[in-house]
Amino acid sequence: MAESVELQDSALSDCTIEQLMERYVDGAELAFDELYRRTSQKIFGYLLRLTRHRERAEDLLQITFSKIHRARARYLRGAPFLPWALAIARRSFLDERRSAKSRHEDLSYDGTLPEPKQQEGGLSLDVQDALERAVMELPQSYREAIELTKVTGLSVAEAAEVLGTTPTAVKLRVHRGYNQLRAALSDFKRDAK
Amino acid sequence: MSQPDRSRGSELSLPELGIALSKSQPAPSAELGARIRTECTKDLQPARGLSPLARVGISLVAMLAVCAFVLLKRPSGATSSVLLGIAGWVVVMVGVLLAGASPKRLPRQLRLAIAVLVPVAFFGSLALFSSEWLPLGAFMTEHAHAAAGCSQQAMLFGALTSGIMLFTWRGTDPFSPALTGSLLGLGGGVAGALAIGVACPSGETWHLWLGHGIGVVLFAAVGSLIGRRWLAP
Numbered sequence: 001m002a003e004s005v006e007l008q009d010s011a012l013s014d015c016t017i018e019q020l021m022e023r024y025v026d027g028a029e030l031a032f033d034e035l036y037r038r039t040s041q042k043i044f045g046y047l048l049r050l051t052r053h054r055e056r057a058e059d060l061l062q063i064t065f066s067k068i069h070r071a072r073a074r075y076l077r078g079a080p081f082l083p084w085a086l087a088i089a090r091r092s093f094l095d096e097r098r099s100a101k102s103r104h105e106d107l108s109y110d111g112t113l114p115e116p117k118q119q120e121g122g123l124s125l126d127v128q129d130a131l132e133r134a135v136m137e138l139p140q141s142y143r144e145a146i147e148l149t150k151v152t153g154l155s156v157a158e159a160a161e162v163l164g165t166t167p168t169a170v171k172l173r174v175h176r177g178y179n180q181l182r183a184a185l186s187d188f189k190r191d192a193k
Numbered sequence: 194m195s196q197p198d199r200s201r202g203s204e205l206s207l208p209e210l211g212i213a214l215s216k217s218q219p220a221p222s223a224e225l226g227a228r229i230r231t232e233c234t235k236d237l238q239p240a241r242g243l244s245p246l247a248r249v250g251i252s253l254v255a256m257l258a259v260c261a262f263v264l265l266k267r268p269s270g271a272t273s274s275v276l277l278g279i280a281g282w283v284v285v286m287v288g289v290l291l292a293g294a295s296p297k298r299l300p301r302q303l304r305l306a307i308a309v310l311v312p313v314a315f316f317g318s319l320a321l322f323s324s325e326w327l328p329l330g331a332f333m334t335e336h337a338h339a340a341a342g343c344s345q346q347a348m349l350f351g352a353l354t355s356g357i358m359l360f361t362w363r364g365t366d367p368f369s370p371a372l373t374g375s376l377l378g379l380g381g382g383v384a385g386a387l388a389i390g391v392a393c394p395s396g397e398t399w400h401l402w403l404g405h406g407i408g409v410v411l412f413a414a415v416g417s418l419i420g421r422r423w424l425a426p
Contacts (some may be wrong), residue, residue, distance in 0.1 A: 071426030073242030
């Protein structure tokens with residue numbers, strides 16, 4: 001049994017994420033390593049945009065993988081892994097936010113509004129930095145829809161499932177979010193001149 | 194992978210937007226990765242859980258067992274039309290179960306519609322099958338006590354069925370646990386209402402609504418609350 005697991009581990013790099021999860025469910029440690037390597041950055045990026053706080057995002061990432069570990073027997077073999085994991089991450093975030101209402105996501109631990117992140121020497125002229133900040137300014141629903149579809153790479157239907165809404169609503173949120181981003185970046189460009 | 198055109202800050206296309214955001218995707222620290230690995234691989238054994246089919250089977254047995262138990266104990270007055278109605282609702286219950294918990298998930302709007310329309314249809318059918326109608330005032334003064342007794346039994350059977358179903362499906366749905374919980378609670382509530390419907394000879398409309406049907410709405414609501422906690426991993 002152990003030998004067959006080791007043999008399977010040798011071809012882990014060729015496996016899909018779903019196959020890795022199935023092997024992890026079957027008890028293959030190395031499959032977890034590969035699964036974590038391929039998915040943690042996406043889940044962490046999503047949590048970071050939800051929380052806007054690195055430490056909280058790291059805590060939630062640990063909670064998410066802990067829940068994945070405990071729920072691995074209930075993972076439906078063959079079902080898309082990433083939407084499942086992101087839905088767990090999102091629910092962990094909502095639970096955490098509900099249990100710590102006084103610690104609003106826009107406030108730092110001392111209760112003050114965080115300063116906008118700026119590069120040394122004032123406002124950055126870098127489009128990517130401005131884009132990142134503009135995304136942070138978006139309403140959470142738009143930000144999540146853009147994050148899941150444009151960054152994490154989920155389909156509209158999968159993103160809708162994670163967000164508990166309809167594909168049409170996701171498309172609408174992405175579209176509106178994108179329009180807001182364009183406007184924000186347009187302003188930034190004018191300010192920078 | 195092409196760089197976004199920095200000279201055209203306001204003209205990013207959607208694909209460019211995705212690329213630009215992906216480039217700034219931060220990674221969790223290596224230390225955190227090590228902690229997570231330790232937690233998730235310690236004494237790792239193959240995990241064996243119930244298959245979705247087994248869960249559906251257990252839920253069906255729970256629903257049908259409650260109805261069958263009362264069916265065996267039914268008074269001789271239970272008519273074939275009542276039994277036919279119950280058989281019809283058992284079919285609906287199975288549909289609700291599959292809509293709520295099947296791995297082949299129905300669209301969210303459809304599941305939401307089922308959660309609303311089934312209780313409405315159930316109350317409608319109770320009104321349709323009722324044989325007597327009293328003004329609410331007269332009912333409250335003369336017959337409320339009997340309805341309260343039926344209500345208690347419907348709640349008992351409903352709680353038993355819903356509890357078994359929610360427990361069986363715990364930790365399986367991170368997507369919409371409240372809605373799934375509501376549908377499972379609805380299934381259990383209908384089972385409880387059908388069970389008491391077999392045993393109770395009363396055909397008065399308010400009695401059927403308040404004594405038999407109210408559990409359906411109640412368990413759908415309670416299922417939603419419990420599902421939010423139990424059904425999400």
